[in-house]
Amino acid sequence: MHVRSNAPSYDIDLATETVRSLNAALHGLAKESDPCLWRIANPRGRHAIAVGIDSPISVEINGPVGYYCASMNKQARVTIAGNAGVGVAENIMSGIVEVKGDASQAAGATGVGGTLIIDGNAGARCGISMKGVDIIVKGSIGHMSAFMAQAGSLTVLGDAGDSLGDSIYEAHLYIRGSVSSLGSDCIAKEMRDEHKAELFAKLTIAGLAGQVDVTAFKRYGSARQLYHFHTDNLSSY
């Protein structure tokens, strides 16, 4: 591995190094490590790049990545200069994962905390079972997004596909464009001042403060009919 000693930046070329050795090096960093920059070349769609980091570092991946990139991330800022495959930032705990291209399905799935920013579109099941992550998609999202979303926020500047927020719990969904259809127990809700403030804060994280009008968004959330037991709903359970 070509590591420049005494310098805060490291260059890893995945044409010559393995993903396993890269991840082992990242896992070897201390939780309180000094900030440093890791530049990763030639990812070529490989899976599981930069997963499980728990260190306040920056990682720049120069090209398209495969499945589960930056999943389980803690503290780190991971930037992907390309498209991301299935499950980017899956189960993210904290830190920021930024995709400069499009993301495939299940982006940010089960994410507990931190922020996922997707400059392009996200595929199906974006934010499925999210548990606290903030996801901001500058393009559109695919079908079944925010399925069983429990907590956190999903902000979409474009459109949402079919069955948005099916069986949703308490996550907040902000969609600026059209929604093909709402899933079971997901409804449009009033956009109160507290929601505009929350949305503004999320847009600020994504560097969009002042560029995007919060009043152009609609809020969607749970009707709270499905996750409380009602005999009348028996057939829906």
Added chain:
Amino acid sequence: MGRKDFMCGIVGLFLKDKSLEPELGVLLSEMLAAMTGRGPDSAGFAVYGAGDKNMIKITLRGPEGTDFAALAASLARAGDAEVSLTPRDTHGVLGVAARDWPKLKGLLGQIAPGVSIVGEGARMELYKEVGLPADVAKRFGLETMSGTHGIGHTRMATESAVTTDGAHPYSTGLDQCLVHNGSLSNHNAVRRTLQRDGVAFTTENDTEVAAAYISHRIHHGDSLTQALESSLVALDGFFTFVVGTESGFAVLRDPIACKPAVMAETDRYVAFGSEYRALDSLPGIASAALWEPEPSKVYFWGRAA
């Protein structure tokens, strides 16, 4: 795909730029090798190369050591017809006049009962074998093949047997073949219905049922797009299909779209892969338009007949 195979990789490549045609085999073998992780047990591919409307190419698969030259000679003698042969490892491609083929087909079963027909068509050749995708491609000399388009499959057999019969593509009509990632749950019922309509099956495989269903619809007048649209209703399960025909290839994902799919298009080609990795070696991929096909939507790229 053996109905219990949950992985598998599929690829497809349709060339718009004629100057790429000599490289079709090289490009397709790189795509297949990139999908080894999804399917290391067997691989198969169909290539649409040169053809003549009055002739038909028959791809045969025989046991290890089959003497295809002797087989072709016996067939020519018995049928009093001209039979050309291109042997490729465990497969052999016969070239015969289309008008002679019905008679020769009957004789083939008597002359070589252990040899099976894996594909028939004016332009399609079809190869499949157990082994790592790169090894399978090498055995058959895929890198030396040229053509306008091709599709391929890498199989991971998680519960059913690793056999060549379980390998894709499946061909159930002239110049038609199908590769599949997923599993069908109602294939037995659909097979029975098709059998009642006179369709013959050679395996217990769910993918053969999908291929036969589509061929059956086309035989009864559907366009490929119509046949695929009706398969959304008739077939229950998870699937991404890539279908090859004489003029091009089509892609269809089931309404839930669980199985992965990525497409790339430049002014030189349209390509399909289960994952981006399959597309990474294509020329100009960095500037290609990349997208994931939508569920329940038929995509087709073809050349004018």
